[in-house]
Amino acid sequence: MNLINMLKAFLKTLIPLFSLIAGGLYLDSVFFLDQFNHGQEVATFLLWAIFFTLFYFLPSRYKEQMFYAVLIGVAGEYLFSLGLKMYQYRLENIPHYIPPGHAIIYIAAVYFNKNTAIKLHQKLIEKIFLAIIIVFWTYFLLFKNDVFGFLLTAVVLYILHNKPRERLFYYTMYLVVAYLELVGTFYKCWEWPPYAFRFIEFLPSANPPSGISLFYFGLDLGCLWLYKKRHTVAWNRMKNVRYIKLTKPL
Template identity: 45%
Template sequence: VYLRVTSKIKKLMLYGVVLALFGEVVFSLLLGMYEYRLENVPLYVPLGHSLIYAAVFYIQKEKIIQHNKARVVSILYWGMIVYSSLWLLLDQDRLGFLCMLGVVLFLKKKPGNELFFLIMFFMVVYLELLGTYYQCWAWPDTWFSTVSFITSSNPPSGISVFYFGFDIGCLWIYKKLNRQKWSRMKSLRLLSNS
């Protein structure tokens, strides 16, 4: 995949590996937010984060999705709310529901990128369900195993909000390390919107 993407996405993927490794060490090993089966951070995880980032970037650009963008956003948005609400009702997943509300708030404050983040939400849902089903990792019954009134499913339904932090972090690093290219891209965007 890395060999077939644009140079911008290659950079974002490399930044993502570093950022993902840091995030996994902090959230899994130091804070105990979730735990991998062997109580470490498997090698595939930081690489997988970058792969997901690139996949969502390209999925959102597919012609059929772009052609039906408003409809896709609406379906994914309401699907996200229904999905997390069902987990709350059926499994007392308060953490997942609160995270989903965080996603809703985030999307309201950052309009224009809903498609990317909603596709990311469901990509994360899929991967979290697979990873926990096969017991590659597990989430505790309560947030950080200490906040008893914030119960959690395994996995929490809206946990993708943390992936959003990863996505934003990758982009922030790219902006800082590629200021000239970023400025040029923003200028071209402004011209095309005029």
């Protein structure tokens, strides 16, 4: 029964998310361009429609975090893509479907990790996810000379080593972002240069680099920080309740 519930958690969150990534990015791909010249506009309509549907049904706490994810996503895209030239989109713009996409990815990972069945098997899932990350990371280093991605992943794993509460969430984000990047670069929706930031030649990079989820962590932490600043009293109350539960004698 526990296994069935765990599979249901995947089917309700990550599987639909992976399907949306594959289908949504296909609309903006060079493959779809041969059939229809306005795929990016269709993808934009689809992603915003899904965003507002989720926004309507979610509790107010998550609505607020989705809003923050869009704001931080816009700022991050302009900084890293147009400003620092870390990567470039197919039309050399920031597609309008990208900001709601950030928010949808964020909230799907949140709901996956708050599922009861996932929490019950957290340690097992962490080990499985970590094994996949290590295989992915090693393959990209050995066969794609992805030194940049190797260093980014090393930083991710180092940070999470002493963060047991957040570990599964960020492992989840790592794998979701890795899948997103593989699909997006395969479809040629965007591309990464052969070196980190285009000019750091001692840091060769794959297209995509394996550990790019490190930069997505800024979005996650930013959403949480903004929420805490807006709800300081409620956040401190929750922390006190959690502390009491952890220190309560058995």
